[in-house]
Amino acid sequence: GESVGLHLPTLSVQEGDNSIINCAYSNSASDYFIWYKQESGKGPQFIIDIRSNMDKRQGQRVTVLLNKTVKHLSLQIAATQPGDSAVYFCAENISGGTSYGKLTFGQGTILTVHP
Amino acid sequence: DADVTQTPRNRITKTGKRIMLECSQTKGHDRMYWYRQDPGLGLRLIYYSFDVKDINKGEISDGYSVSRQAQAKFSLSLESAIPNQTALYFCAVIRQGANTEAFFGQGTRLTVV
Numbered sequence: 049g050e051s052v053g054l055h056l057p058t059l060s061v062q063e064g065d066n067s068i069i070n071c072a073y074s075n076s077a078s079d080y081f082i083w084y085k086q087e088s089g090k091g092p093q094f095i096i097d098i099r100s101n102m103d104k105r106q107g108q109r110v111t112v113l114l115n116k117t118v119k120h121l122s123l124q125i126a127a128t129q130p131g132d133s134a135v136y137f138c139a140e141n142i143s144g145g146t147s148y149g150k151l152t153f154g155q156g157t158i159l160t161v162h163p
Numbered sequence: 164d165a166d167v168t169q170t171p172r173n174r175i176t177k178t179g180k181r182i183m184l185e186c187s188q189t190k191g192h193d194r195m196y197w198y199r200q201d202p203g204l205g206l207r208l209i210y211y212s213f214d215v216k217d218i219n220k221g222e223i224s225d226g227y228s229v230s231r232q233a234q235a236k237f238s239l240s241l242e243s244a245i246p247n248q249t250a251l252y253f254c255a256v257i258r259q260g261a262n263t264e265a266f267f268g269q270g271t272r273l274t275v276v
Contacts, residue, residue, distance in 0.1 A: 137205055153208075
């Protein structure tokens with residue numbers, strides 16, 4: 049059947065502003081997290097990852113923050129550019145036990161950057 | 164050349180038909196995943212494999228099967244396609260370690276009529 053419209057959370061920012069995209073993960077046993085960017089018509093693209101023994105990790109223009117107490121992950125993009133417009137997904141992974149390696153994705157957030 | 168190649172890119176098939184989606188990689192990584200993407204639902208894991216002939220069920224494996232006969236190839240089959248399997252399907256190849264590498268294919272848009 050025909051697809052219904054997207055109901056993903058959306059974030060609109062002006063070019064040059066900083067963006068913060070949030071993600072709540074579900075499994076307290078998850079110990080590895082990844083942020084992906086998906087542009088229209090393309091597959092998800094790896095941005096940055098973080099392990100549970102860290103609270104913060106920085107990349108080029110991006111920073112991931114992890115709060116294990118409240119099971120919350122955020123992606124900060126500095127000086128957002130129009131090319132950053134995409135859907136952003138967080139993914140969680142468990143490194144041990146029966147769910148080992150089972151990379152599970154969150155719902156996604158649509159980021160729109162206005163010039 | 165793409166690191167992860169999915170074929171076909173688009174496919175329309177009839178209800179009840181068997182269809183196979185192929186994924187091949189040139190990265191040499193062991194872990195391969197099949198995901199399904201529907202609007203508003205993000206990516207849902209169908210099956211994953213850590214090595215040749217290793218198969219693990221994901222969240223939504225019912226109605227699907229996979230085969231990993233070679234390290235570079237991971238195929239997804241719909242034995243008897245149904246309309247609610249209409250979706251965008253992604254193959255992923257991941258190497259976890261000190262420097263994680265994760266690559267997705269371009270996706271296969273499948274429509275079951």
